[in-house]
Amino acid sequence: MSDGYTPVVGLDTAELMVKVARLYHERGMKQQAIAEQLHLSQSRVSRLLKQAAAQGIVRVSVVPPAGLEPDLEDEVRDRYGLRDVVVVRTGSLNSEEMLPALGGVAGRYIEATLTGEDVVGLSSWSRTLLRAVDAMSIGRTRLATAVVQLIGGVGRAKAQLDATRLASRLCEVTGAEPYLLNVPGLVSTAAARDALLADPNFVRTAERWRDVTVALVGVGSLSPSPLLRDSGNSVSEDEVESLRALGAVGDVVLKFVDSEGRRVGADLDQRTVSIDQETYLRIPRRLGVAGGEEKFEAIRAMLRGGWLNVLITDDTTARRLVATSD
Template sequence: MNWDERRQIVKVSTLYYFEGMTQAEIAKKIGVSRPLISKLLNKAREHGIVEIYIKDENAHTVELENRLEKKYGLKEAIVVPSAGRSPEMVKHSLGKAASVYVSKNIGDKKSLGISWGTTLAKFVEEYPYETHQELKVIPLVGGMGRKLVEVHSNLLAYQLAQKMNTTCSYLYAPAMVENEELKKRLVESEDISMVLEEGRNVNMAVVGMGTPFEQSTMTTMDYLKEDHLKALKEAGAVGDIGSRFFDQHGQQIKHPLNDMVIGLDIEEYKKIPELIGIVEGTHKAEGIKAALKGGYLNVLVIDDKTASLIL
């Protein structure tokens, strides 16, 4: 590149980036064609004469989003910053981000599924008041019991339906029962079988993901005991969606606990046209990676630290 060409590149770049002139205006000013201006601007970047930086905290998260979408074939990834924020604050941010996404994309869909958990409770809390009278909210897993009632699927479905000015169904059963005989009786009852069928046919769903071994809501609610945790580890469990446990490849593990769940089967989640996962916490990284490998999610809402770990 000779001195004159370099000088022209610097001049064009100054007019474009600092003076705010359009390519057509620059071409007219210096008496050349617009395609030549475009070519000179490209050369400015290629030769390091012009370097473009985005000075905003979102630049970091947008880069992570692009990498997640490419690596896992996601329709969309939404990454929220976590620096200087407590896990509770991060969950609020995730809930807000997910609520904005659902609000923008719910359109004329007829049904929205929801599972359960602390992060989903934040999603419902952050959801704006809207009117979707043609929509119905469906719980995807049982939600009864005395502990942590505020994160049960039935309550979340009810609260979300209130915010959307619409109706919901109720799955009158716990997430997990004591034995297969009881499960058989429950899922064969008309009320429960009807809601499960509604769940299988939702147009969009929002789910959380957990790990049974650390900060587990299922352990807090006494669904999982010490002997369960040991057996799950031996079976290769790394995470769960809708209380269904899967291994590092995203495949449902063979374990009696998976047979005790009142809710959608893990393979049925794959058939939901748009499944949005909301996840917080680096301790869930292995499970999230496995779920993405398994092809369960179309959209992932995640904090930046955890996003970095799964890339």
């Protein structure tokens, strides 16, 4: 017929499924157009497409672009029971050299996954997160309602500039209201910490910790990063040795854990101005950005202990995580 009508009288269900599937998937026709052309109801076209998929007549194949590692991401996610994993190909780059790559991917991921209603918790002393927020662009749409520091953000002058820029930049690109901790992350005595906890500015920020929907954190190895070390917020060498004797391999917001992700050195909390463990572990999305050989033990421990449920890391670290998950 000249109007393109294709009669379907006498076609059995299998033939009809193939015909509908080819029109939909190969020719890109909409279901309504297929229904009109074949003189079927649109609901029947929809059912035939579902049947075609269920019976293997239609098989969808996803071909990832070069540079992506979806299978490896799935393996890490499934082995550790995570919500999501992003793997960044960094080849033979060392930990210092891979910072821009990890940070750039993390920035784009954060932009894409914030809902506009999120309350973002932020650790203060992460160079990778600093790279991430620098990679984010200012848009017209608000990405979060609040940015809340999870650990004290005051330190020595040079490092303090970076910590302030991290929080300020994240507020700028997300359109969020800042809740900052204008106090050190680590103080000399429990009495000094108690005095800070009574400060109204601290209370204002700490009250928002229970509202945080996504935490953005770096993962620290037992040896502090240059930014944390320069900030004056890192533990002393004697304390590092004590933590090592307890089996510590790394930390998130100065919460140290052993290789199985179990908390050690909790007495340090008496001098740490940061979110408490219970509140932190209730945050729905706990996103860590970290990679490199010296961070491997700490990253694996954080995954084993549930301290992170979203991970952005390099491909070498991801393969090691799959090979040594048990």
